[in-house]
Amino acid sequence: MTDIIIHCAVALLFPPLLLGIIGKTKAAFAGRVGAPYLQPYYDLIKLFRKGSVFSETTTWVFRAGPVVTLSATLIAVLLIPLGRHAAPLSFSGDMILFAYLFGLSRFFTTIAALDTGSSFEGMGAAREVTFSCLVEPTLFFTLITLARMSKSLTLSTILIYPTPAIWLAAGASMLLLVGALFITLLAENCRIPFDDPNTHLELTMIHEVMVLDHSGPAFGIILYGAALKLFILGAVFVNVALPLATGNPLVDWAIFVVAMMALAVAIGVVESVMARLRLVRIPQLLVGATILSAFALLLVLR
């Protein structure tokens, strides 16, 4: 029961902080002070209190987009184990539902973008669905590999399964999985090198351009949903990459939170030292990630 409460509290309150840490890291690299760590929270509160501007072309789909996206993401949060603790909602086969919930949220984000009739948003939507489509096989190869290692179809089991001992035994495939998962994490959350969340040119954006017309509370919901998605995929990554467990539940929670912060710093570092890839290069990197994860499966079969 305590774990479920902590799970919900961490999952609901913690995600925006990741964005704050990433921002602070990038600022440090650029030699700036940067916005406070809690800036994303301030932004959210400010947005929820603002009015909204609606384009005359939009319909109910535009308003429903962020709402459905957020609710699908919130359910995905309930399916994912955090740290060494099983998820509040876990059953055999939940990994498939997990992947398809992201599909549902993607469907609604992109049709909300198309509802504005803007070329820019159409462009962003096209890129979003295309690149995500290439990420899907990677996610499934990764899940099958982990499922085979842990002999389970339940996310809570397969993501808690990796331990330092497993890393020693099957280091090569774990390393490949971590690589593939990191690329998935960056691509799905539209971070550099796939997309630059801070760019100022609509033509080059992916995620930001899809939400150009959303304002006020709707934009707040979108920002929060994006943070939540980063948190979810980050938790998957941390579970596989840093499988540290002490046996004490509270210490494990602390380890998890620290690991997530470290991941945010790592993303900030990547964003500071790399440039965004040219759009034509992105599919190549994504297919490369798929092949990495397929290799991981091959090594496990051996």
Add this chain to the structure above:
Amino acid sequence: MFFFLEPTAYLLTAATILAASGVPGLLLRAPLFGQRIAAFAVVIASLLGEIAVIQLLGGSPAAFYQVDWPLPFGPALFSTDHLSTIFLFPLFLVTGCVSVYSLAYWPASEQSSAGKLTFFLGLFAAAMVLVVVARNGVLFLMAWEVMALSAYFLLTTEQQSSAVQRVGTVYLLATHTGTMALFVMFSLLRSTTGTFAFPASHALAQTLPYATLIIVTALVGFGGKAGLMPLHFWLPGAHANAPSHVSAMMSGLMLKMGVYGILRTLSFFVALPVWVGWVILLLGAWSAVNGIALATGQRDLKRLLACSSIENIGIIFIGIGLALVGIQAHAPYLVVCGLSGAFIHIVNHGLFKSLLFLGSGALIHGAGTREIDRMGGLARRMPITSTLFLVGSLAICGLPPLNGFVGELFLYVGSITDGITAPLPLAALVAPVLALVGGLAVITFVKLYGIIFLGTPRSAAAAHSHEASGFMNGPMILLAICCLAAGMSPQLLVRLVTPVVGFYGDVAGDLFTQASSQVPLLPLTFVNILLVILTLIIGAVYLVRLRGSSQPRSTTWGCGYLEPTPRMQYTGTSFSELVVNLLGTIVAPRRERPVMTGVILPRKAAFHYAVTETVLDRVLSPIFHWIGLGFSYLRKLQHGQLHIYMLYIFATLFVLMIWTH
């Protein structure tokens, strides 16, 4: 429960009513009245048929009917079993919906072809019922031909158009090539068993001399009808050019008859060679990926839906392939999950694809075009159609909480379980393939829904579109409710397919429960309900928040440009361009770039863009062209004089008689 008749009798009665339903329309002076009679008769027949389905699902035994006809092929046999039932359920449901829909979509008061269309629609449905209940090879082929030919007359309703004539010819060639393969197959069966009556299931040994040939001819004949690649070439054109409610029946129901044929043929054998399962699995995966890739690039609304039918047939065959591989490998989880997934998808595809095709009819009615890039902004003027179309699009992408997800869930669980337990988990590779197909489906249907219904109208016709009438919306609403109900409580679908999986896969009840317990049905219902409640709560909070704040209206943000025109919007072609370029080898779009002439002032130039049908345009058309040239000298025999034709027939029979003596 008390029923007056037993199931087969109900089915035969329903088939008779269906076949006769269009006759009053042909004879009566008032065609509209005839059409109403037909619709009423079809609905009654559909209800009778569904009674039979309910009886069969309840486990009541079906009688065997034997009619001693004067033909030298043995008695005509009719019966039904669980395998037939799973095809009959969507058949009657969709047929009933379509007949009501046609009252408004193709009203006899406006369309002179309505009488003919209504007649063949009834005959088409009756022939499909007969295909499913026939238990004699020749009877089956007769029903098959009536089905194929009435589909031809249905799809060439608008026969004045040259495009329709062309696709009609291609369809006729394709279906008859398939039938030819079926003639070979049933003759071989006859020579093996000594009778045209269907052998009992699992009665033939796989070591029979003709076993391989029987299976191959069945795959060619039935696979072509199902639209399995590479025999799919007739499908996009035929579905696109038929009236929309006919497309709904062809795609939702007729393609499944091919699936039925293959399943029935395979059930004759005790065991199958190892390669059969893998070939079906590979063909299914190939069709799924290529079908949806073709669909992504389409610019014609109905052609896009038709290509996505190839994808869905592919998914069904993936399920069948998994099951066959599972039987070979003694892996009950693969058999149960593969068969359940395939059968659930057969039912689901019948529901959502019919919904989408009926919706496309409403769109064509409302906006007067099939071109995706000429529509836009229709959600404002057609709110009901747009909502129903959204339900269909979500369902066909396999997204929760709709029914499309359930079938795919079974396939995923089967394949990943194979990944966990099998020593060499080749079947596990199905999961990433399905994931890729799912991703491409999202691209395709986001494009379809977004470009058609959202944004601003791209043409004057789209700007003046109008909502369809109640007769058209009613059936669509019924289908959408079925999709939603089956998605929210997947147990309904599972209950529907449990008997047929047990019957077809020879899976005992406890084994079924054990294997399907891996599939999270109850949790799925729970999550679906949670999803709906959460969406409603967040939506309510958001709306309350909006109420209390200012909501100025403005134009869409265009980098400060204040007068955006509809032509500045992203089109469907540009939306899918990114992925079409990635899939270049499969989709092979043909671009004809303008050549600029004129030195100072360029002259007018045109740009063409079309997605090619690789098999039809690059392989078959050239071959047929050369064959046509080669045989041109035979045209002398074709002179249109009836008595000489009769002489040909007489001479042929005479030669055959001498040859046999």
